[in-house]
Amino acid sequence: MATATTTVTTEPTGTHLTLVTPNGSRRFHAVWLRDNAQDPDTRAPGNGQRLITLRDIPAQIRIACAAIQEGQLEVEFAPEGKTVSFDLDWLDANAYDQTPPSARGWTGEGIQTWDSGLMSDVPTGDFAALSQSPEALCDWLELVTRYGFGKVVNGPVEAGALFKVVDLFGYVRDTNYGKHFDVRTEVNPTNLAFTGLGLQAHTDNPYRDPVPSIQVLYCLESSAAGGENMVVDGFAAALRLREENEAYFDVLAEHCARFEYAGEDGVCLTSRRPMIELAPDGELVGIRFNNRSLAAVTDVPFDKMADYYAAYRRLGEIIDDEAMEVTFRLEPGESFVLDNTRVLHARKGYSGEGTRWFQGCYADKDGLRSTHDAMRRSGLLEAAE
Amino acid sequence: MATATTTVTTEPTGTHLTLVTPNGSRRFHAVWLRDNAQDPDTRAPGNGQRLITLRDIPAQIRIACAAIQEGQLEVEFAPEGKTVSFDLDWLDANAYDQTPPSARGWTGEGIQTWDSGLMSDVPTGDFAALSQSPEALCDWLELVTRYGFGKVVNGPVEAGALFKVVDLFGYVRDTNYGKHFDVRTEVNPTNLAFTGLGLQAHTDNPYRDPVPSIQVLYCLESSAAGGENMVVDGFAAALRLREENEAYFDVLAEHCARFEYAGEDGVCLTSRRPMIELAPDGELVGIRFNNRSLAAVTDVPFDKMADYYAAYRRLGEIIDDEAMEVTFRLEPGESFVLDNTRVLHARKGYSGEGTRWFQGCYADKDGLRSTHDAMRRSGLLEAAE
Numbered sequence: 001m002a003t004a005t006t007t008v009t010t011e012p013t014g015t016h017l018t019l020v021t022p023n024g025s026r027r028f029h030a031v032w033l034r035d036n037a038q039d040p041d042t043r044a045p046g047n048g049q050r051l052i053t054l055r056d057i058p059a060q061i062r063i064a065c066a067a068i069q070e071g072q073l074e075v076e077f078a079p080e081g082k083t084v085s086f087d088l089d090w091l092d093a094n095a096y097d098q099t100p101p102s103a104r105g106w107t108g109e110g111i112q113t114w115d116s117g118l119m120s121d122v123p124t125g126d127f128a129a130l131s132q133s134p135e136a137l138c139d140w141l142e143l144v145t146r147y148g149f150g151k152v153v154n155g156p157v158e159a160g161a162l163f164k165v166v167d168l169f170g171y172v173r174d175t176n177y178g179k180h181f182d183v184r185t186e187v188n189p190t191n192l193a194f195t196g197l198g199l200q201a202h203t204d205n206p207y208r209d210p211v212p213s214i215q216v217l218y219c220l221e222s223s224a225a226g227g228e229n230m231v232v233d234g235f236a237a238a239l240r241l242r243e244e245n246e247a248y249f250d251v252l253a254e255h256c257a258r259f260e261y262a263g264e265d266g267v268c269l270t271s272r273r274p275m276i277e278l279a280p281d282g283e284l285v286g287i288r289f290n291n292r293s294l295a296a297v298t299d300v301p302f303d304k305m306a307d308y309y310a311a312y313r314r315l316g317e318i319i320d321d322e323a324m325e326v327t328f329r330l331e332p333g334e335s336f337v338l339d340n341t342r343v344l345h346a347r348k349g350y351s352g353e354g355t356r357w358f359q360g361c362y363a364d365k366d367g368l369r370s371t372h373d374a375m376r377r378s379g380l381l382e383a384a385e
Numbered sequence: 386m387a388t389a390t391t392t393v394t395t396e397p398t399g400t401h402l403t404l405v406t407p408n409g410s411r412r413f414h415a416v417w418l419r420d421n422a423q424d425p426d427t428r429a430p431g432n433g434q435r436l437i438t439l440r441d442i443p444a445q446i447r448i449a450c451a452a453i454q455e456g457q458l459e460v461e462f463a464p465e466g467k468t469v470s471f472d473l474d475w476l477d478a479n480a481y482d483q484t485p486p487s488a489r490g491w492t493g494e495g496i497q498t499w500d501s502g503l504m505s506d507v508p509t510g511d512f513a514a515l516s517q518s519p520e521a522l523c524d525w526l527e528l529v530t531r532y533g534f535g536k537v538v539n540g541p542v543e544a545g546a547l548f549k550v551v552d553l554f555g556y557v558r559d560t561n562y563g564k565h566f567d568v569r570t571e572v573n574p575t576n577l578a579f580t581g582l583g584l585q586a587h588t589d590n591p592y593r594d595p596v597p598s599i600q601v602l603y604c605l606e607s608s609a610a611g612g613e614n615m616v617v618d619g620f621a622a623a624l625r626l627r628e629e630n631e632a633y634f635d636v637l638a639e640h641c642a643r644f645e646y647a648g649e650d651g652v653c654l655t656s657r658r659p660m661i662e663l664a665p666d667g668e669l670v671g672i673r674f675n676n677r678s679l680a681a682v683t684d685v686p687f688d689k690m691a692d693y694y695a696a697y698r699r700l701g702e703i704i705d706d707e708a709m710e711v712t713f714r715l716e717p718g719e720s721f722v723l724d725n726t727r728v729l730h731a732r733k734g735y736s737g738e739g740t741r742w743f744q745g746c747y748a749d750k751d752g753l754r755s756t757h758d759a760m761r762r763s764g765l766l767e768a769a770e
Contacts (some may be wrong), residue, residue, distance in 0.1 A: 015691070028686050031694045033630040036681045045472025049677040053585045054698050055705065097687040106519040108657075174556040176752065200438045210595035254665045263432025268758035269751055272493075274665055278658070280639045281684060292434040296421045299666060302412050302482040306400070310417045313439050320440065366654055367561065373653035 006068055006088055014062030014078065018270045019091065026095040029064045036094070037084040104154065104282035105242050105249060112146045113236035119326045123147050127155035127333075130168055134375060137168060141372035149231050149338040155218070157333040162218035165335050170367025173212050174270050175205075176267050180361040183217075183225075185350075187291050201232045201319050201344035205362070206288035207295075209261035209271040212362030215340045219330035221357035226350030230327045241311070248311035249295050251304055252276045260295035272299065275312065277341075286341040289319065289378045319344060323343030330358075339365060391453055391473055399447030404476065404570065411480040415448045419462050421479070422469040489667035490627050490634060497531045498621035504711045508532050512540035512718075515553055519760060522553060526757035534616050534723040540603070542718045547603035547744050550720055555752025558597050560590075561652050565746040568602075570609075570735075586617045586704050586729035590747070591673035592644035592680075594656040597747030600725045604715035606742035611735030615712045619672030619727050622703045623661050626696070634698035636689055637661045642673065645680035657684065660697065662726075671726040674704065704729060715743075724750060 010017045016029045034057050035050075037043070044051055057080075064078040073086040107113065117322060123143035129136040130152065144150040155161055166172050172179050204215055217229065242249035253276040262268040277286035298307045318324060327348070330336065338345055340362070350356060395402045401414045418440050420435075422428070429436055442465075449463035458471040492498065508528035514521040515537065529535040540546055547565060551557050557564050589600055602614065627634035638661040647653040662671035685693045703709060712733070715721065723730060725747070735741060 029687075029690050029694070032682070032690060033681075037696070044648075047646070049646070049648060050679065051677075053676040054694075055703050059695075059698060074714040092611065094681040094683050096685060096690065100684070100686050163462070171561075173557040173558065173749075174635075176556075176755065210598055210751065211594055220528060229698070256664055256666060256668075261432070261434070262759070262762070263429075263434060266759045267755055268762055269755045270758065271751075272664070272668075278665075279641055280659055280663075281641060283641075283657075291438040292436075294420075294435065296479040296481075297417070298479050298480060298481040301485050302414075305414050305417060305481065309414070309439075310444075313444060316439050364593075364595060366595065366656075369594075370652055370654045373655065374647070374651045377653055378646070 005203050008068055008073060010063050010066050014064065017063050017066045017075070018087075019073065019152050021088070021092060023092060025097075026091070028075065028095075029096065030061050030348070031057060033058045033075055033086065034061055034084070035064070038086070038090075039084050041276060042084075055284055056117060056203040062102050066334055070379075093351040101282055102255065104278055105239055105284050106282060107235055107284050110142075110145055111235065113239060114147055114326070115236055115324050116322065116326060118147065118193065119328075122326060123150040123330055125150060125152050127152050127321070129163075131164075135343075138372065138375040138379065141169060141368060141375070142250030144337055144339070145372055148235070148335055148343040149332060151328065151330075151336045153334050155333045155335060156298060157220060159220065159359065161217050161220075162216050162335060162361050165216050165218065166361065169371040170214065170363045173362040173364055175208070175212070175362060176264075177280055183356075183358040183360060185356045189266065199346045200291055200316070201230060201325070201346040202290040203234065204290075204340050205261075205269075206273070206290050207261045207269040207271050207288045207293050209273060211271075211286075211288070211341060213339065213341050213365040214337060214368060215345070216337050216363065217330075217345075217358055217360045218335035219332055219358055221355045222330060224350045224356050225354070226348055228327050228329045228348040229336065230325050230346045230348060231336075231338060232319050232324050232326075232344045232346075234289065234319075234344050235284055236282060237315060237324060238287060240318050240324075241315050245311070247307065248314055249276065251300075251307050251311045252315065255297075255304070255308060256298070256299045257297050258295040259288065259290065259293045261293050270295070275315070287344070289315070289344055291299065291316075341365070364376050393451045393453055393458060395448050395451050401494065402448050402451045402460070404458065404473075406473070406477060407730065408477060410482075411476070412482045413476065413480075413727040415446050416442060417481075418448070418460055418471065419469070423471070423475075424469055427469075436586050438626060448540075478629075486667055488562055490624055490669050491662055491667060492620055492669050495527075495530055495633065496620065499532055499618050499711070500621055500622060500709050501707065503532065504713075505626075507711060507713055508535040510535060510537050512537050512550075516549075523757065523760040523764065526554060526753060526760070528720055529724070529753065531733055532729040532755055533618060533620070534721055536713065536715075536719060536721045538558065538719050540718045540720060541607060544605065544744065546605075546718070547601050547720060547746050550603065551746065551748050554756045555748045557597065558559065558747040558749055560593070560597070560747060561649075565744050568741075568743040568745060570741045584731045585701070586615060586710070586731040587675040587677070588619065588673055588729055589675075589725050590646075590654075591658070591675045592646040592654040592656050592678050594658060596656075596671075596726060597674070598726050598750040599722060599748040599753060600722065600730070600745060601720060601722050601748065602715075602730070602743050602745045603720035604717055604743055606717055606740045607715060608738070608739030609735045609741050610737040611733055613712045613714045613733040614742050615710050615731045615733060616721075616723060617704050617709050617711075617729040619674065619704075619729050620669055622700060622709060622729075623669060624673060625703050625709075626700050630696070630699065632692065633699055634661065636685075636692050637695050637700065638663050640693060641684045641687070642682050643680045643684070644673065644675065646678050655680070660700070672729070674700070674729055676701075726750070
């Protein structure tokens with residue numbers, strides 16, 4: 001933002017000011033500016049945490065005067081008499097004087113929805129490269145953030161190797177299933193009961209609140225035919241549902257489903273959350289879909305239940321549509337990481353003789369996002385030097 | 386529900402039936418009943434997981450006939466020709482033909498809000514009793530669920546003892562702060578910088594998504610004067626705000642705040658969630674309040690920002706009101722567990738010579754609720770035998 005072309009005017013009562021910048025006109029309130037002051041008495045220089053509370057700012061705070069000086073906005077606040085400098089680029093990046101999103105179901109910055117077209121370009125990282133090169137790791141984490149999943153290839157073929165994948169970006173979420181779980185099958189065609197059936201695409205553990213937001217599945221043995229892994233973008237499915245029938249999208253977003261798992265002694269996991277979760281301003285923030293653990297839905301009024309089930313059915317049909325799915329086969333030492341709040345996964349049926357051994361574990365998105373954002377910020381800072 | 390007094394009539398098109406029971410009249414849709422059948426072909430007898438998907442149920446499903454027989458509702462579905470028995474008590478417990486809640490900010494079953502009046506009756510468990518007696522543990526977990534926090538007394542005075550508290554009900558959430566963190570201070574009155582200042586009551590780590598839903602704080606040393614722990618019921622604070630000014634409650638629930646912590650190398654934790662979080666049907670499900678890590682709020686339109694800040698200020702005043710707080714002093718070997726999505730905590734200032742050493746860690750509510758609910762269900766089953 002060029003200083004020369006930015007001007008500031010203060011509203012006569014001092015409750016807000018207006019910056020006119022090359023990017024447009026932006027108003028900022030006195031209390032917002034004061035609360036977001038970056039001076040060392042307001043924000044700890046070391047860790048950036050705010051040192052004051054809102055009660056330290058007078059309720060009747062106003063802007064006494066404001067001016068652009070040396071590329072900064074200088075604001076004197078009354079009655080405090082305190083003067084604070086604001087970086088114009090920071091104000092530009094944090095401007096809130098804009099029209100809020102109107103349509104529900106918008107997705108955040110850096111999110112890209114996909115369908116089966118992504119099959120030819122599955123986001124993939126090489127284990128050694130991700131372990132050794134921050135740039136490679138940052139690029140791969142960006143893909144995982146954008147698409148909600150990513151493969152890792154050429155990893156070690158050893159039990160527990162999945163933890164080395166988690167170590168790249170975060171921390172394992174320990175649960176009653178342990179730090180990890182094994183999915184191991186001897187495929188024996190003489191015993192049909194041992195032939196693995198396919199599963200409908202689902203998100204894991206929706207009966208858990210908070211739900212595990214990351215899942216890692218790691219292949220250690222895979223000599224049976226079939227058993228491919230399949231992923232579906234739950235955000236793409238929800239948005240397709242909205243496009244086809246907005247009332248269907250709304251009824252799934254406006255009512256809570258219930259999920260339950262009480263299949264072992266001492267465990268009774270229940271949750272009450274919608275299948276399509278929106279932030280209060282309509283951002284699409286989560287998908288829960290799991291036919292096996294859906295409990296009786298009791299929070300939908302009678303008059304809406306028929307529509308609710310019709311919407312749930314249609315969402316399932318969209319999820320089952322091959323045009324939505326990306327399928328890949330994992331070989332020993334290969335794994336994938338997925339955003340369990342967005343991407344559904346399934347296993348195709350398998351057959352023939354052989355063994356199939358996967359290890360899985362859960363982790364959380366806060367660690368993954370933090371690792372990625374910290375790398376990106378430090379990269380930006382270095383690039384700016 | 387007495388069989389003799391329950392009658393069933395089927396709607397002519399078969400889309401739903403009506404049960405008239407001593408508790409009232411309840412309608413159930415054909416598709417809901419079929420999806421919630423409990424027969425062994427629909428639900429796995431071992432773990433209760435559903436074996437079919439919605440696509441296995443015809444879209445045009447209808448009730449061919451229904452009757453009460455031997456205390457069960459017998460339903461024949463067309464076109465499947467399948468007959469399923471439903472337990473009348475189960476139907477009563479899962480009936481959805483009722484008026485949905487209209488006011489926003491209702492709290493779930495088993496939740497009781499509180500203020501400083503709870504000070505004389507702080508929910509407390511004895512470490513040995515909780516470790517040895519399932520009944521004592523179940524009772525204490527019920528208190529923690531009801532009030533959102535609970536003390537544990539007479540625990541071991543040894544580093545890492547906090548993990549023994551978590552073992553009672555769940556699993557530690559590992560983060561970039563480690564499996565636990567130490568809060569250790571040498572209080573030395575000759576050096577003012579070392580005198581511990583009080584902190585405003587807050588929820589921890591709102592910059593994390595998912596936020597850690599349980600926190601444990603364990604006292605190992607406490608020889609300085611002051612330094613009491615204080616808790617505030619965030620649900621009670623939000624409901625008081627709503628009572629005083631519904632528009633204030635709404636503006637905090639309808640817009641996302643932003644939180645951030647980037648105070649160490651390789652860490653950049655950010656979240657975008659409301660201070661007052663509601664389920665789509667208005668259930669109060671979470672509070673985020675932390676002056677230190679609140680980032681610039683940019684998702685509130687200009688026209689609402691003054692109200693937003695006024696509401697945030699008033700919520701802070703309510704939280705700071707002594708009438709809302711419960712204060713207690715922890716001695717070595719004592720700890721407390723809190724629901725970090727609901728209960729705010731703070732430390733009072735301390736002074737005099739001495740040391741203060743606490744260890745803290747995070748865990749999640751799914752484990753705590755599951756342990757409690759499994760105990761309660763098995764207790765109910767035993768009582769019914």
